[in-house]
Amino acid sequence: MNLNGHVAIPDDVRQALGLHPGDIVSFERSDAGVRLVKGEEPAAQTFEDRLARARALSAPLPLGMSTDEYMAWIREPLE
Numbered sequence: 001m002n003l004n005g006h007v008a009i010p011d012d013v014r015q016a017l018g019l020h021p022g023d024i025v026s027f028e029r030s031d032a033g034v035r036l037v038k039g040e041e042p043a044a045q046t047f048e049d050r051l052a053r054a055r056a057l058s059a060p061l062p063l064g065m066s067t068d069e070y071m072a073w074i075r076e077p078l079e
Contacts, residue, residue: 003074009036029056 001007009019017038019025026037065073 003078 009025013019013036017025017036019038024039026039027034028037
């Protein structure tokens, strides 16, 4: 995974799922781990599912940074 959170999907996995550039994929978390799913993001089925998704999306920035500090940090040149 790169600094922007982009993930490279290995060629054999792309072929097995029939993935092509521009296809939509999502990651589903469970107690067993994470799995890659082809297609539209699944709709939350319950209030608890929606709440868990909202909490995951609103996680704090890494290292206790403010938004401005984080933006400056990710824009720094790679060394």
